[in-house]
Amino acid sequence: MHEVDVAVIGCGMAGLVAARKTSEAKLSTMVVASGLGSTVLSSGTIDLLGYFNGRNVKKPLEVLGDFVSRNPSHPYAIVGRERVLEAFQEFREKYDSFIRYEGSLEINETLLTPLGLFKPTLLAQSSIMRGTRENLEGSKVLVVGFRHLVNHTPALIARSLREIWGVDADYVKLDRSEAQPVPLALLLESNSEDTIKSLNEHNLGSYDYLAFPPVLGLRRTEEIIHEFEDSLGAKVFETMSFPPSVPGLRLQQLLEKPCIENGVEIKLGWQSTEIRDTGQGCKIKIMENDTKQEILSKVVIIATGQLMRDTISIKDENGFQASLNLQAGEYFKTDKEMRLVFNGKTFKNIFAACSAISENYMTGLGTALCTGYSSAVEVIKYLKGY
Numbered sequence: 001m002h003e004v005d006v007a008v009i010g011c012g013m014a015g016l017v018a019a020r021k022t023s024e025a026k027l028s029t030m031v032v033a034s035g036l037g038s039t040v041l042s043s044g045t046i047d048l049l050g051y052f053n054g055r056n057v058k059k060p061l062e063v064l065g066d067f068v069s070r071n072p073s074h075p076y077a078i079v080g081r082e083r084v085l086e087a088f089q090e091f092r093e094k095y096d097s098f099i100r101y102e103g104s105l106e107i108n109e110t111l112l113t114p115l116g117l118f119k120p121t122l123l124a125q126s127s128i129m130r131g132t133r134e135n136l137e138g139s140k141v142l143v144v145g146f147r148h149l150v151n152h153t154p155a156l157i158a159r160s161l162r163e164i165w166g167v168d169a170d171y172v173k174l175d176r177s178e179a180q181p182v183p184l185a186l187l188l189e190s191n192s193e194d195t196i197k198s199l200n201e202h203n204l205g206s207y208d209y210l211a212f213p214p215v216l217g218l219r220r221t222e223e224i225i226h227e228f229e230d231s232l233g234a235k236v237f238e239t240m241s242f243p244p245s246v247p248g249l250r251l252q253q254l255l256e257k258p259c260i261e262n263g264v265e266i267k268l269g270w271q272s273t274e275i276r277d278t279g280q281g282c283k284i285k286i287m288e289n290d291t292k293q294e295i296l297s298k299v300v301i302i303a304t305g306q307l308m309r310d311t312i313s314i315k316d317e318n319g320f321q322a323s324l325n326l327q328a329g330e331y332f333k334t335d336k337e338m339r340l341v342f343n344g345k346t347f348k349n350i351f352a353a354c355s356a357i358s359e360n361y362m363t364g365l366g367t368a369l370c371t372g373y374s375s376a377v378e379v380i381k382y383l384k385g386y
């Protein structure tokens, strides 16, 4: 039996942001997760609102009011504009570590995707943010590829840059046997000289930018970029990626780091099957392989994302019983204080934070970030009174 103040179910963006914040407030916090969710698979760039009414959004905060009035059940409407802003600001402050996120909170930048298109986003890892459309326009770009790397086609990116966006671009493929991005990133983390040597065999003199797939290390990305820039004489950036995604893995590790530093236990492979709100707190049933575990907590934050496959049974002290089942098209509803509302019943000690609150309009990591932040703010208010 484990006893904590806060049990968080799910270790994606929403769960880890919530756990970091409750543990900072000196609430003992445990995270349980059946596995890794979509955060680790994602491109790692954080959207607040990239598209609305069929158009790219340039200034997301300017259209947020209109967006929430048309989507009144969207998490941004529940959380409110002020907290959306606080959540993004706090993300910038608290997660400035081995990876740095860049971007103004006012303006979406457009960044290069692995298809050679540009996608609007608010925050991105600095290695990716260097390759905005604005920077590339009027520049000469060499798209660097690795011969066996899956899901990366430098010829396609270079052609799109030339034909769709009018950017002068060529490509080159370097010989490397790694087919998967994570092993290649680990290789470059320990040895970047071989790649520099191979690139120096090409005539790089006329290129302003070298566009790499996002494999420039896991924890040393900034250093590797500087080594490349000093040796190759051109600016270096990473494009966005398909899964499996090194920037997604960097983000996952970045989110876990302060939790671990604050003493949060993260239990992977722990699947929550039942949560009973007793009115005084919660009892959570867990399956770990074939072993049963139980957690007693003052509150639970459900942060199970949209990929949740396993039904969680929810009960209360008065015999109310329901099943949360996203596969059946059910989404989480919360009240303004982020408490779970199900079949008209509000649970006193169960809060929700994740992309599964987003019913109609998917807004990606921004939703998970804001709901994770907001649920933790409400839990701290409830348990600590401030």
Ligand SMILES: Cc1cc2nc3c(=O)[nH]c(=O)nc-3n(C[C@H](O)[C@H](O)[C@H](O)COP(=O)(O)OP(=O)(O)OC[C@H]3O[C@@H](n4cnc5c(N)ncnc54)[C@H](O)[C@@H]3O)c2cc1C
Pocket: 009, 010, 011, 012, 013, 014, 015, 032, 033, 034, 035, 036, 037, 038, 039, 040, 041, 042, 043, 044, 045, 046, 047, 048, 242, 243, 270, 271, 272, 273, 303, 304, 305, 306, 307, 308, 309, 310, 311, 312, 353, 354, 355, 356, 363, 364, 365, 366, 368
């Ligand atoms: C390929 C891809 C690319 C993307 N690109 C972008 C992008 O460019 N920009 C953007 O903003 N967003 C993007 N997204 C969306 C973004 O990744 C998600 O919206 C976000 O990661 C959701 O975070 P979350 O914390 O809500 O859920 P998740 O990260 O999915 O985490 C859910 C967690 O809950 C756990 N869980 C589920 N059920 C249980 C249970 N019963 N018991 C215990 N644990 C459980 C899971 O194991 C997991 O740990 C992308 C997604 C994908 C898949």
